[in-house]
Amino acid sequence: MDTILTLFIAFILSSILTYIIRKNRPTMDVQRLPPSPLRLPFIGNLHQIVVGEHIHETLWKLSQKYGPTMLLHFGSQPYLVISSSEMAVEVLKTHDLAMCTRPRSKTVKRMTFNYMDVAFSPYDDHWKDMRKVLVSEFLGAKRTKSFKNIMEIELEGLLRSLSMQPLNTTVNLDDTILNLVYDVVCKVSFGRSYRETSFNGKTLKEMIDETAEMLMGSIFDIFPSFAWIDELRGFNRRLDKCFNDINSFLQMVIDEHRLEPNVSKKSNAEKDLIDDCIPRLTNDEMKAILLNILNGAIDTSSTTVVWAMSEIVKNPRIMEKLQNEIRGCVGKKSKVEESDIAKMKYLKMVVKESLRLHAPTSALILRECVTHCQIGGYDILPGTKVLVNLWGIGRDPRIWKEKPNEFWPERFETLDVEYIGKHCEMIPFGGGRRACPGYNMGISTVEYTIANLLNFFDWETPMGVNKQDLDMDKVGEFIRRKNPLCLVPIKHNLQD
Ligand code: HEM
Numbered sequence: 001m002d003t004i005l006t007l008f009i010a011f012i013l014s015s016i017l018t019y020i021i022r023k024n025r026p027t028m029d030v031q032r033l034p035p036s037p038l039r040l041p042f043i044g045n046l047h048q049i050v051v052g053e054h055i056h057e058t059l060w061k062l063s064q065k066y067g068p069t070m071l072l073h074f075g076s077q078p079y080l081v082i083s084s085s086e087m088a089v090e091v092l093k094t095h096d097l098a099m100c101t102r103p104r105s106k107t108v109k110r111m112t113f114n115y116m117d118v119a120f121s122p123y124d125d126h127w128k129d130m131r132k133v134l135v136s137e138f139l140g141a142k143r144t145k146s147f148k149n150i151m152e153i154e155l156e157g158l159l160r161s162l163s164m165q166p167l168n169t170t171v172n173l174d175d176t177i178l179n180l181v182y183d184v185v186c187k188v189s190f191g192r193s194y195r196e197t198s199f200n201g202k203t204l205k206e207m208i209d210e211t212a213e214m215l216m217g218s219i220f221d222i223f224p225s226f227a228w229i230d231e232l233r234g235f236n237r238r239l240d241k242c243f244n245d246i247n248s249f250l251q252m253v254i255d256e257h258r259l260e261p262n263v264s265k266k267s268n269a270e271k272d273l274i275d276d277c278i279p280r281l282t283n284d285e286m287k288a289i290l291l292n293i294l295n296g297a298i299d300t301s302s303t304t305v306v307w308a309m310s311e312i313v314k315n316p317r318i319m320e321k322l323q324n325e326i327r328g329c330v331g332k333k334s335k336v337e338e339s340d341i342a343k344m345k346y347l348k349m350v351v352k353e354s355l356r357l358h359a360p361t362s363a364l365i366l367r368e369c370v371t372h373c374q375i376g377g378y379d380i381l382p383g384t385k386v387l388v389n390l391w392g393i394g395r396d397p398r399i400w401k402e403k404p405n406e407f408w409p410e411r412f413e414t415l416d417v418e419y420i421g422k423h424c425e426m427i428p429f430g431g432g433r434r435a436c437p438g439y440n441m442g443i444s445t446v447e448y449t450i451a452n453l454l455n456f457f458d459w460e461t462p463m464g465v466n467k468q469d470l471d472m473d474k475v476g477e478f479i480r481r482k483n484p485l486c487l488v489p490i491k492h493n494l495q496d
Contacts, residue, residue, distance in 0.1 A: 034067070037066060045073050056477060068087045076223065077221070080380055081387050085423055085425050088427060089422075092430065096431075113284035119295070134437060137273060142268075152335070169488065170462045172485070172486055182205065246291065251283070254287070300442060303358075304360055304446045310470060310472060325346045334494070341444070352412055353411070360478060361478055363477065367386040367388075368383065368385050369384045370382055
């Protein structure tokens with residue numbers, strides 16, 4: 001009898017306790033979730049996203065209807081889509097800590113050697129250590145100096161080869177600039193350029209392109225219970241191959257450094273990134289960080305140069321004004337110096353305007369909410385992935401009131417907008433704890449390259465193509481030109 005009574009009392013007490021907890025729990029009962037378009041069972045909102053040619057444009061259009069804080073579901077996964085500067089401030093500044101981890105994913109785990117990297121690793125002590133290593137070893141004073149020296153040598157070589165081409169030769173600027181940045185980044189990191197080397201039948205560029213694709217994720221990420229589809233469509237095999245190729249390549253480069261007989265005799269200045277990192281990092285950490293550099297530093301900087309050159313050539317007024325400034329600052333010297341670039345105010349505006357309209361990625365790297373917080377007055381629950389549409393924010397007519405879609409660098413004469421500023425008017429490098437650590441290097445690479453291209457050459461469109469009609473079609477979410485930028489360089493006589 002006593003036992004039954006005790007059980008009865010325990011039941012009543014636990015029911016009361018459950019009632020009190022439920023009543024006081026703020027989230028589940030009184031949640032105010034962000035607005036969402038109607039979703040279908042199983043696929044969620046995927047059908048609304050795949051309709052357009054460009055996901056960022058579709059998301060931007062949807063945000064005009066549902067607001068700058070919008071909740072979508074891709075398969076079973078909730079995604080918060082951020083589409084205004086104000087909401088970006090809330091995510092990247094006010095609630096940075098609650099939102100600064102990265103979502104986990106099968107492919108990302110593999111390609112980052114189990115989250116040993118900086119860009120995709122969860123927000124934890126290991127990420128902090130690895131970011132410190134990247135900042136001190138690749139972006140610190142020593143490497144920045146060698147980056148500038150190598151850039152100067154490579155650019156000189158490029159300018160020389162351009163000036164030796166027969167008159168009216170058309171140059172594919174996409175390839176030319178990509179090769180230039182590849183060579184510089186590889187020489188700084190590995191001590192030599194492996195761009196032309198074929199490894200397991202693939203070039204380094206092919207391997208890096210493939211890893212970038214893998215880092216976008218798989219079906220498994222949005223439909224976890226349908227992992228078998230990845231197996232069926234051969235994705236897992238592709239992932240294995242991609243990982244094995246890049247892993248063996250990076251391991252080979254590291255081993256070459258370890259086995260180099262004269263490494264102890266190298267002076268501090270002679271040591272490249274790998275030499276300096278060997279005592280500090282494990283093999284996997286080193287490979288993961290090298291991949292971040294190859295994925296993060298090359299395409300971003302070269303794509304930015306190409307978009308900027310496209311806009312400059314398309315707008316002869318801007319080209320003339322910019323060349324006058326550059327040539328005025330450099331004078332009759334045979335090379336552009338860093339101190340010259342510091343004086344080029346219009347060049348800085350041109351690059352900023354280019355990154356406003358043509359940031360190389362349409363969205364920031366995905367984040368994930370770790371603790372319940374409110375964005376724009378809506379409840380955001382842990383586990384929600386956060387996508388910040390920087391493409392839309394960069395052309396929002398509420399912020400960019402005059403000619404928001406036009407390339408008009410003069411807007412920055414009166415607008416005081418920083419790349420990683422307080423108000424997130426434009427966020428080509430993101431913001432908060434996960435902001436791009438390489439933004440200074442990225443900007444100076446872009447400015448230096450453009451200053452050289454325009455100081456020593458005039459640039460014409462190939463015969464039959466009107467400058468004003470130059471196509472600006474884009475492709476992908478890593479936004480590249482759809483068709484390569486082909487231009488004719490005409491050597492400028494420095495005595496003029
Ligand atoms: C024009 C050049 C560049 C652009 C436009 C650019 C853009 C970006 C963007 C949008 C992000 C995501 C930020 C976020 O999630 O809030 C990012 C992150 C990152 N970038 Fe860059 N980047 C550039 C150059 C570089 C360079 C030169 C490096 C050199 C290593 C670099 C390394 C990284 C890394 C490691 C991250 C991840 C940071 C983290 O998660 O903690 N980037 N970049």
